[in-house]
Amino acid sequence: MAGKKMDDHDIEDFNHEDKDMNTDNTSETSDEEGPGMAEMMAMYEESFRPVESGQVVEGEVVGLERDKVLLDIGYKYEGEVAAREFADADGKVHLQVGDRVEVYFAGKDEDGYPILSREEVRTEKLLEQLGAIFEADGTVKGRIISRVKGGFFVDIGIRAFLPASQLDIKPAKNPDEWIGTDHEFKILQFDKSERNVVISRRVLVEAQRRKDQEEAIQRLHIGDVVAGTITNITDYGLFVDLGGITGLVHVSNLSWTPVRQHPSKLYETGDAITVKVLDVDAEGRKVSLGVKQLSPNPWDTLEQNYPIGTVIEGRIKKVTDFGLFVGIVEGINGLVHASDISWTQPVKPAEHFRKGQTVQAKILGIDRANQRVNLGIKQLTPDPWQELPQKYAPGTHVSGKVVNIAEFGLFVEIEEGIQGLVHLSELPHGQGENPLESFRAGQDVEARVIEVLPSDRKIRLTLRDEKKSHAGREGKKNTQTGTESSETDLGRLLKQRFEDQAHTDPDPDSK
The missing domain is CATH 2.40.50.140 (Nucleic acid-binding proteins)
Structure with missing residues (x-):
């Protein structure tokens, strides 16, 4: 910045006065040598106070121009500061000659003129304040102004650096949303000489979070x-x-x-x-x-509210190969096993039921420890097998259809879902060696009941005439009186064949 020197006229006047003084005093100091010009200039230089670069000094306004202010800071040259540095928000300068102001002495230019700044005074004072805040572990307020590599620049009076990792507890999903927002920050690093300030918002957020957690824990x-x-x-x-x-x-x-x-x-x-x-x-x-x-645990009151034997109505929650899951109360489902769907025939659940369908079922058992409920659908109706002994007394003639042919006999359906077994020993002998060869699936047959076993869900039938099946009826009587027969069906068959052979060959030793 340009300053004001003493002009040539001032120097000539000073030299002329100095010459006159030397002339006037020649006679008086003829015996003493007075101070020379160099000595006088040295004394003149020493009359100004020393000013070091980086200092804030006070100066007096000695001149006001349209775009600059002239200041006397006690240095041998006057300095000047741009008028805009003294302007208020409206751009007006409120200074008069004689006012004293503080300016920052940045050094001297190549001609020796002082380089002065009013703005640097504010910056210097702000740095001193920031240093005090840093030492006191305090906080500052600022506005995030731009993104840079690795973080943001924040205006806290001067430009400070905010690392991206110090913005928040979690990484910012959209960093640009933070531009222009105001926050409070903690100073992490401070170097006045380099004017380097690193700040953090995250440490304050974490501190507040810990405080909030402690308060929440207490309440x-x-x-x-x-x-x-x-x-x-x-x-x-x-x-x-x-x-x-x-x-x-x-x-x-x-x-x-x-x-x-x-x-x-x-x-x-x-x-x-x-x-x-x-x-x-x-x-x-x-x-x-x-x-x-x-809410109360529904398992605690389930057995009280739904004793075993209770009939419930609920929606099917799920259909599986092994059964149905039916809702009983909110949060508790029961299982209808496939074997508990029908008394008389195997049932594939998916072929007869669908999710969301409403069904009735009877509670068969409650396992509180394992949180399981067993349900049954077939138990809603009487077990038909319990009525069969009265309906099909031994000797009763029945009509049926062959539904399956096994190696050991025929399965004949005598009513829907009820099948009886005609064992090989109860089949009439045909022309061939295998009596099963005379029958086919779907064939209608007339049979007689030998016995009904409800507990085993079995019915024994015979296709032989009543005389030849007498042994079978005797076996039935022995079973009902609790006497176990020592002969198996196969044994009876072999015995019968042996007797028949004996009738045709009276002398077994002749062979």
Whole structure:
């Protein structure tokens, strides 16, 4: 910046006066040598106070021009400062000659003129304030103004650097959204000489979070019912913001019955939720929460409300190869095993039932420990096998259809779902060696009942005439009186064949 020197006229006047003084004093100092010009100039230089670069000095306004202000800072040359550096918000300069102001002495230019700045005074004072804040572990306010490699620039009066990792606890998904926002920051590094300031927002967020957690921990107690907001959903549960601290609802605490699907199918992030506090770990800052605990455990009262033998009506929740799952009460399903669907015939559940269908079933058993309920559909009607002994007494003639041919005999259906067995020994002998060769599936036959065994769900039939099947009827009587026959059906068949052979060959030794 340009300053004002003494002009040539001033120097000539000074030299002329100095010459006159030397002439006038020649006679008086003829015996003494007076001070020379060089000595006088040295004394003149020493009359100015020393000023070092980097200092803030006070100066007097000695001149006002349209675009600059002239200042006397006690240096041998006057300095000048751009008028705009003194302007207010409206661009006006409120200075008068004689006013004293502070300016920053940055050094001298190549001609020796002082380089002065008013703005640097403010910067220097701000750096001193920032240094004091840094030493006191304080905070500053600032505005994020731009993105740079590795972070952001923030205006805190001077430009400071905010590393991206120090913006927030989590990485910013959209960093540009932060531009132009105001925040409070902590100074991490400060170097006044280099004017290097590194700041952090994250440390303040973490500190506030710890404070909020401590306050939240103090106000939460086991058994409290509180409201919160779901902030995250994982395969093992829900994270719920309780205001200052986040708690976990483990998947096992969502429902009294096992949760078979991902929690995200039941809840969404941002949902409001009411939970019960199950445990508070003050040291670890962890809170365990529950949803199912808000309602009584239905298993505790299930047997009381639904004793064994109770008929329930519910919707089919799931159809499997082995049975049906039917809803009993909210959260509890019972299983109708495939074997408990029909008294008389095997049933494939998928061929007769569908999900969502309403059915009736009878409660057969409740396993509280393993949380299982057994249901039955066939038990809604009497067991027809218990009525068969009265309906089909021994010797009763029945009509039926051959439904299956096995190696050991024929299965004949005598009514829907009821089949009887005609053993090989109860078949009439045909022309061939195998009596089964005379029969085919679907063939109608006339048979007689030998016996009905309800506990085994079996009916023994015969196709032989009554005389030849007398041994079979005797076997039936022995069975009913509790006497076990020592002969098997195959043994009886072999015995019969041996007797027949004996009738045709009276002398077995003749061969």
